[in-house]
Every structure is written in structure tokens, then in C-alpha cells.
Amino acid sequence: MPDVQITLNDGATALRLFPELFSVYKAGFSRPPHSQTETDFVNFEARAKRQFQQPEFGLMTAHRDGGLVGLCFGYPLPVGTGWWNGLDTPADEDFYAEDGTRTCAVIELVVHPDHQRQGIGRRLLTAFLDSRAETRATLATNPEARSVQQMYERWGWRCLGRKPAGFPTAPRPFFDIYLLDLPVTH
Template sequence: MPFDDRRQPMLRPDDQEEYLAHLLAGRRLVRRQFGATCSFGDPPLCKACSTVIMRRARGGRLLEGTYPSCMVLRIIRLDGEQTMARLREIQEVYAVAFPGYDLGDHRDRTARQAAVAGFEALLAEEDGRLVGFAYGLPLRSGGWWSGLDPASSDAAFTAEDGQRTFALIDLAVLPDARGRGLGRRLVSDLLEGRAEQRATLATNPAERDVQQIYERWGWRKVGRVPGSPGETQTEFDLYLLELR
């Protein structure tokens, strides 16, 4: 049967995630744990790549094969201290994804966020080059929802205790790495396994195209809040995704 990436299990070593991935024609992704072997349906062979991956032929025989458009994709999970150690690289991607934003402000905000317990980041590297990242942290207070319009009829909606809601703070992918589902993968991998009940993110109300992407991924808009002094926008549209 054809290979379906969505049905492959996530593999999580204790230290960090390492995937050896091959980008296939038709945007199919073959993924295996670094140093391990997978078996799957009937993909085409590739003569350009020397990496050997197993494929299962009819009758259950295992055949060695490689794949077209081969590129090593590595997804790395970092805590706050590890994130700050790679902030210079992260900011190089940030500057391209968000032109005109203040890198000094981003550095200061990220330093504060990275110090929060439960902060987590994912980096995506293709052939050793950082091409994308996503990171976030648990909400410890209801300040995120301050001034929400329309206000929720349920007073408990905005209650936070550091364990209820994970805030996706930033997601960025370089232009030449877009269109292959990498942004969605970073978000889904970051949220998978989180203990929180729900996730939230803030968007620029003027960037409707960005909002539509999140909506296709299952997020729903819950309202608008004013930005605080010094923030990147004067107001934000907040989105929510149930994790449980």
C-alpha cells in the first residue's frame, strides 16, 4: 500500500529527537529514527542518494532502496538554556521570516521566555542548515487573555495555573523550505506529548493569510486582545487548539 507519513509512530529518545528524513516526490516524507530502520510500502528507487533504507516488497521480503530528492532533515528538541545557546542562528531565521522586527526586542523576550519552567523549542535543520523553528511555554497567569474581546461568558476560560495552556510563541520557516509541510510538522511535534489541556497562539490581525493556515490546522479564533507597550503589534487575534 502507498506510504502514508501520518500513520508512522513518533520516536522520542530521552535526550532529543533525531530523524533521518527523505523528501519524496509528491511531498511524501519518509522518516526513520536516526540509526534505526523502517519498513513501508512501495516508494520509487533513487540512484542519486547513497543512504540505504529498507522497503518492504510484495510477499514481505525486505529490499534495500533509496529515494529521490534526498535531503537530511533533523528535528532537534531544546530546553530554554539550549535554545539561548543557539539564539544567534535562530535570529538569522527570525530576521528573514519577520523582516523589520526588532532583533534586540526579540532577544530580550526570548531570554525571559526561555527562563520559564516548561519552555521548549524545536529546530529544523536540512543538511546541517537551520531552516525553521518553533517554541513556546506554559501560561502561568491569565494575563495572556487580558482585555479579550469578545469576553468569554465562562469566567474560568481565562484561568491559568502553569499547567493548563501551552502558548506557541513563535513559528518561522525560511522561504526556500516552505511548501513541504515543515511548519505544520514543527507545531504538531512541539505540541505532541505536552501535558497541557490546550494550546494558544497570537496572530497579527492584518495577516489573514497566516490565520487561514492555522485555521486549516484546526485552530479556532477566540477573540482579540490589545498589545502591551513595546510589543510587536498594537493588538492580536488569539487562537486556541484543544489538546485533550
């Protein structure tokens, strides 16, 4: 799709672009299967602005005709992360060990509803992961959004299990955690 421009951005640029990012995020998560509330959107703003400041944060944006139509962002899981806490699938200790360079957490992937089903989400995620140096990636999904989970599964992600949200302002009490091994060329 030559009419969509995909660009890698840092945290400072993400802060500058926040009004546009928020507009796309809100449009993408305002209807089923997500249907977040106004409180969820307020919490997103505070959470995202903290996440933009994480070491090695990256934001991939998609623009069409000068306007933002999609975004994907994340950062490496730090040492001592709580990301794996409460996961209902047991694994050995080495699986959960993070050193700040091993696993990239994909925090958000959203495409404005007017631009969905055109391959933009997949392009964003692929470009984001291609920009990373980590050896694996993880993301959390809404357990009720089975169509979203099936999309990730078609793209090669595997579900590891379910875990409690881990923070009081989460839009739902549980998330399903997915993992993707990244090519060793990263």
C-alpha cells in the first residue's frame, strides 16, 4: 500500500504526537470487542505518557494523506518486570528472566476503524518488530476479543496463558498473554 507511510518514532516524538495518537486510540477502542470507557481513556493517557519515557521505547506510526491512521508502540521488559506475574501457565525460571534486552512488549497496536482491514495493522506490527533488537516479543490481549486473538495467531503468535491485569486501572481484570520468537538476525 504505497499510500500509507510507516515511520519509526521515539518517545519525545510520541509525546508531541499524543493528541493524534489519542484520537486514533480512542476511535479504535470505542466499539466492540473493546468498548472502553471514558475512565479507560483517561487512564490510557497517563499510562502512555509514562511508557513513552521507557528506555528503548519505540513508536511506529502510519499516515495516509497527512493524517495518522494507525500506531504500534512498545519497549523492552525491564529487569524485575511484573509482566509475567500470575501467568497461569507454568514455565521454568529462565523463561521469566528479563535483562532489559530480551523481550519487547508490544503495548498497543491500533488502526483507526476507517482504515482497518487494509493490512495497515500487520504492516505496523511487522515494521515495529523489524526495528527491535530483542529475541522475542510479547503482548496482552482482551480474552473476550477472540477475533483479535485469531488475527495474532494467524500472524504466528502463540497464547501462553492468562494472567491478572496487575494494575488497578486496567480496562479488564485479566489478559491473555501472547509470545512471538523474533528472528535471530535482530
